[in-house]
Amino acid sequence: MRSTTTYLTIGDAARRSGVATSTLRFYESRGLISSLRVGGNHRRYHRSMLRRIAIIRVAQRLGLSLGEIGNAFAALPDKRTPTRKDWGRLSTTWGKQLDKRIADLQNLRTRLSGCIGCGCLSMKNCALYNADDEAADLGSGPRYLLGNAPADLTD
Secondary structure: OOOOOOEEEHHHHHHHHOOOHHHHHHHHHOOOOOOEEEHHHEEEEEOHHHHHHHHHHHHHHOOOOHHHHHHHHHOOOOOOOOOHHHHHHHHHHHHHHHHHHHHHHHHHHHHHHHOOOOOOOOOOOOHHHOOOOHHHHHOOOOOOOOOOOHHHHOO
């Protein structure tokens, strides 16, 4: 039989969402979810928090940080449960971030065999640690993976 209770204990919310009670407390401390406090300072979570928890878990699996998730949630309404349209706007924003990450990962995969520009695969002989490294003129770090190309040296 389905319960019609609007609020869940922390244990019920943990069971329903598939996360530990400590995780719920942590999400709450980060402002990602909220609860009411009742007698004995016990937490009660509105059922709508289950959707937020599910979104947090999915977003984390996609590689979004809790800060990014919190920023997105800040754009959701405070005084009412978010609608499908509200969640759709959030999804569009994250979709753009994910598209950028996918492009970055594809670029990394394409250039990986070049091993940060030189292909030597040896830290001992790596040109990045060599004083004559031409790529160093472009800046610090893995210049070719960060977007520079060997042709940039001749420009």
